[in-house]
Amino acid sequence: MDSIVVSPPVASRHSQPALDVPPEVTIGQLQRHVLVARRKVRAGQYLYRSGQPFHALYLVHAGFLKTCELSDDGREQVTGFRMRGDLLGVESIGLAHHTCDAVALEDSEIWELPYPPVLAALRHIPELQERLTAALAEEIRRDRSWMLTIGTLPAEQRVAAFLLDIAGRHARLGFSARHFILRMGRADIASFLALKHETVSRALSHLERIAYISVLRREVKLLDVPKLRELAGMPCTVQ
Amino acid sequence: MDSIVVSPPVASRHSQPALDVPPEVTIGQLQRHVLVARRKVRAGQYLYRSGQPFHALYLVHAGFLKTCELSDDGREQVTGFRMRGDLLGVESIGLAHHTCDAVALEDSEIWELPYPPVLAALRHIPELQERLTAALAEEIRRDRSWMLTIGTLPAEQRVAAFLLDIAGRHARLGFSARHFILRMGRADIASFLALKHETVSRALSHLERIAYISVLRREVKLLDVPKLRELAGMPCTVQ
DNA sequence: CGGATCTTTGAGCGGGGTCAAATTAGGTGG
DNA sequence: CCACCTAATTTGACCCCGCTCAAAGATCCG
Numbered sequence: 001m002d003s004i005v006v007s008p009p010v011a012s013r014h015s016q017p018a019l020d021v022p023p024e025v026t027i028g029q030l031q032r033h034v035l036v037a038r039r040k041v042r043a044g045q046y047l048y049r050s051g052q053p054f055h056a057l058y059l060v061h062a063g064f065l066k067t068c069e070l071s072d073d074g075r076e077q078v079t080g081f082r083m084r085g086d087l088l089g090v091e092s093i094g095l096a097h098h099t100c101d102a103v104a105l106e107d108s109e110i111w112e113l114p115y116p117p118v119l120a121a122l123r124h125i126p127e128l129q130e131r132l133t134a135a136l137a138e139e140i141r142r143d144r145s146w147m148l149t150i151g152t153l154p155a156e157q158r159v160a161a162f163l164l165d166i167a168g169r170h171a172r173l174g175f176s177a178r179h180f181i182l183r184m185g186r187a188d189i190a191s192f193l194a195l196k197h198e199t200v201s202r203a204l205s206h207l208e209r210i211a212y213i214s215v216l217r218r219e220v221k222l223l224d225v226p227k228l229r230e231l232a233g234m235p236c237t238v239q
Numbered sequence: 240m241d242s243i244v245v246s247p248p249v250a251s252r253h254s255q256p257a258l259d260v261p262p263e264v265t266i267g268q269l270q271r272h273v274l275v276a277r278r279k280v281r282a283g284q285y286l287y288r289s290g291q292p293f294h295a296l297y298l299v300h301a302g303f304l305k306t307c308e309l310s311d312d313g314r315e316q317v318t319g320f321r322m323r324g325d326l327l328g329v330e331s332i333g334l335a336h337h338t339c340d341a342v343a344l345e346d347s348e349i350w351e352l353p354y355p356p357v358l359a360a361l362r363h364i365p366e367l368q369e370r371l372t373a374a375l376a377e378e379i380r381r382d383r384s385w386m387l388t389i390g391t392l393p394a395e396q397r398v399a400a401f402l403l404d405i406a407g408r409h410a411r412l413g414f415s416a417r418h419f420i421l422r423m424g425r426a427d428i429a430s431f432l433a434l435k436h437e438t439v440s441r442a443l444s445h446l447e448r449i450a451y452i453s454v455l456r457r458e459v460k461l462l463d464v465p466k467l468r469e470l471a472g473m474p475c476t477v478q
Numbered sequence: 479c480g481g482a483t484c485t486t487t488g489a490g491c492g493g494g495g496t497c498a499a500a501t502t503a504g505g506t507g508g
Numbered sequence: 509c510c511a512c513c514t515a516a517t518t519t520g521a522c523c524c525c526g527c528t529c530a531a532a533g534a535t536c537c538g
Binding site for chain 1: 308309310311312314315316318329330331332333334338339358361362365368369371372373374375376377378379380382383384385386387389390391392430433472473474475
């Protein structure tokens with residue numbers, strides 16, 4: 001959900017057609033209508049856990065988290081990685097309790113948006129409601145896009161797609177798209193891509209051997225983005 | 240999105256807490272605020288295609304459809320099967336164009352809900368907006384649940400989970416959960432479960448050999464639901 | 479310095495994919 | 509209604525990608 005970024009206050013025109021508002025004009029506005037609690041979460045700690053009461057949405061202000069789906073019989077699946085500007089907890093809207101875990105992968109700062117006030121703000125500001133709906137729709141598209149990747153690409157190509165996704169999200173936050181530090185371990189990448197951690201490790205090693213990337217533990221450099229894009233099944237060289 | 244069912248008109252209490260409204264009190268209400276066009280789609284035809292302008296949501300009134308994600312380089316992934324009561328097109332909210340295909344698997348009747356009127360209705364009836372938001376959240380949970388299944392279960396267990404899902408949705412519509420006709424081919428099941436059609440075929444044959452089901456082409460009977468549930472990683476015998 | 483965790487790499491195996499063929503169902507036009 | 513054609517399904521044989529098991533670094537922590 002990386003289109004929702006915390007933006008500096010923007011003149012809000014409620015009369016202007018909501019769907020044409022650029023994604024930057026978004027949930028960040030909630031801070032002006034809802035009392036936002038700032039919350040620190042240390043690496044390894046849970047922001048929320050499956051089964052806990054749902055009472056707030058969370059906006060990542062700084063740091064890095066993963067969300068995990070878990071089953072009754074103990075299986076676990078990483079469903080996404082969340083960074084600055086991403087909204088967490090939306091999957092629990094309409095429920096009394098959370099249905100997945102959110103775990104900090106590094107020390108993070110989270111803006112907690114208590115849900116009843118959020119609901120009230122949404123009622124008073126239709127544009128905000130529409131932005132939230134659009135954000136949920138985008139989350140669905142993102143999940144489906146990963147279903148496509150996982151359902152149709154072999155291991156190495158999934159890893160390439162993953163690296164490009166992280167790179168793109170870094171770029172949108174103003175960081176380098178070519179050089180970054182992974183905040184998660186091989187096992188988390190593997191779970192997310194429906195692989196095993198050894199396979200991820202081998203794929204990264206191989207991508208390095210063919211000079212598409214350079215990788216040393218968690219430090220990654222993308223050396224040949226067009227080739228990576230081609231590998232990941234994203235033929236367009238532009239964008 | 241099977242929690243959204245077309246319900247008989249229910250007295251709407253805008254003052255009552257929206258989150259406690261049972262799922263049956265839902266989007267069906269839109270028909271009283273939006274001019275609904277009834278649309279027939281024959282088996283094999285598209286309800287909408289990726290790239291077409293987005294101008295409506297669609298409620299399945301009768302029939303059966305699949306949604307497909309597709310990539311620039313021609314890969315294709317079935318992302319879901321939709322039946323009576325399911326809402327389609329929500330993934331395109333906030334966009335000018337659809338990003339996936341919806342294809343009828345049998346002759347279907349669809350209620351078309353033009354989006355601008357829907358938007359207007361949502362603005363006037365906060366409860367309806369909240370139901371739509373909750374429906375999107377549920378769609379996210381459904382997708383993530385399948386990610387867990389596909390990411391952590393081997394082929395035969397995925398097929399078991401699939402059969403139980405179809406059975407449960409049939410039951411919610413008042414049909415038999417133990418005996419049903421699949422509306423999709425092996426290839427569509429396979430794509431949805433990130434398998435090959437031969438693997439699905441073999442899994443079904445094996446489930447029949449161990450007497451968990453009986454299957455003849457598209458006719459399926461569930462002979463041992465508890466065992467199937469255990470296989471699919473859903474240990475609770477109740478519900 | 480010592481222990482826990484993460485990562486890499488190797489060796490070997492097996493589940494699921496690939497390729498192929500047989501069978502059956504369904505649709506269509508004569 | 510039947511003959512034919514096309515598409516769907518099943519099953520077999522074989523193979524390979526990714527998993528399993530194992531061990532050896534590397535890094536980080538106390």
